[in-house]
Amino acid sequence: MTNKEYADILLPGVEHTWEEYEKMYPERDLKEGAIVTRYAPSPTGLPHMGNLFQAFISKVFSNQTDGVFFIRIEDTDTERTIEDGVKKILEAVAPFDMKFDEGAISDTEEVGEYGPYFQTKRGDIYKAYAKKLIEEDKAYASFASKEVLDEIRKEQELSKQRLGYYGRWAKDRFLSKEDVIKRINEGEPYIIRLKSPGNFYEKVVLNDAIKGKIEMPENDIDEVIIKSDGLPTYHFAHVIDDHLMHTTHIIRGDEYVSSTPKHLQMFEMLGFKTPKYCHIAPLNKNDNGTIRKLSKRKDPEARLMFYIEEGIPTDAVMLYLATITNSNFEAWLDANPTGKIEDFKFDFKKANSTNGTLFDLPKLLNISKNYLSRLTKDEIYNNLVDYTKEYDKDFYEIITKYPEYTKDILNIEREQKKPRKDYSKYSDIKNGIWYMYDELFNNKELIYDYQSITDKDEIRTIINTYIDKYYDENDDKDTWFSKMQELCEELSYAGNMKEYKENPDKYKGNVADVSTVIRVSLTTSSQTPDLYELLRLIGKERIKERFNRI
């Protein structure tokens, strides 16, 4: 019996040969230096921040070299695959500007010349290459059941030897073709394992684009490549897919570093060119002093929907991801405040090569605050409308009832060189400006937050004198302030802060105290944006109304 016939018995019913597949997926026609990357999720759950981070880096490098960025669905673990998994992944990742050049576009559909992009639809392809290995005596059928494997492991533990199916432990390696065929005919389940040529006492070198040179022992474990359900394992699928899809850079979490010797070995045994490996550090979190991996279960900020629900702009999330990708991004953004992520040149060497990058929500919020301050009033208004429409219906009704008024409020100290920075997320905005809307102001038990001046008569005197003698809606800002100072003089307060600081005893207080009374009487809050702008927007009638209410 020839090896080819033998391979046909082990893996029957395979339509094409590996040579045919090689022809079907020729080299991509890309310019020199173009990077081909992929996002390869398993549809076993929702993607989390770590997945997004990995996808983000992959996208950025492919985009900046005019390469290809595709999405491949690693759905070989049929046990854990969830319903609508692909749809859920695509939807979760879409708000973060994840656009794929090719790959899955729904649970069943895909686009691109290098598909199928669902591993479950590539069964024949994996088998064709597995057959090649069998023919070359580089792979074999193994009948070792879970029980047998358990026994081997126990024995290895007892005698303190390395764990795994290798060397003399890999008994099925030595089965004769006849025995194998006989057992197959008897219906015994089997898998295909690689016949590893590796020597544990020799080293392989991984030249990682991020981590640099890493030396590891060669792999000598007979890794399974085709499972009993006929589907490939992760290792085999990765090697075959990334070869046929011509991925140039494998960007993945560094939990894969230790299995890279297996991959390197498979590339070599199959005669494939090895891609560049880029292992990124996992996202960690400082949990009360202890550093641990960001957890989808324990940490709300690991969930992608968290950002949408909280109203943290997804653009800001990406700016943050960019800063943890290359820490010099932040300085660059500082120098180019309106710069776009795609204009920055990322560098693998500048990526964090240590074994953890800390995912810091306060820092992200700080970036978000700066980002929001740079938006125009129309941009922030439209985004706020989108956000409230989904997450704050009441406020949505109000702001869409008064679009121009709302924009004017949002525009206070905005659209200028040093814009006001007081919101980190869209959900902060209502808390900052609710008092500007009569609908919210009038139907509420109000608590006035007076500061230094709390005497009722004094407050009454200040607001009455102000509205009767000094308020004029036509005043410009300078005039307004001079009148505030005049008001102070009349009531024995210092209009000039310097003078007050020099002789605090000469006065009852200062302009700050007086304007605080007006501010609080109008808004209940002692912390608001520019008072002049507020007065202008509220208007004479409503100012009087609010003063009367006190």
Next chain:
RNA sequence: GGCCUGUUGGUGAAGCGGUUAACACAUCGCCCUCUCAAGGCGACAUUCACGGGUUCAAAUCCCGUACAGGUCACCA
């Protein structure tokens, strides 16, 4: 246990043989024609986990120790 990787201020993080050890966040001062948010200026590591070694010179190179993380599946 084996094999990898890492350890720089309150926090994150640059630096990769000669620097006053960047920068950001936080904190604390001071400054600004109104509060707050900002912004400006200044303070904040005699020292880079620890112990040894190489070198004229080490946070940077080498060895050891401690601690932390990853990985050892018919899961990806």
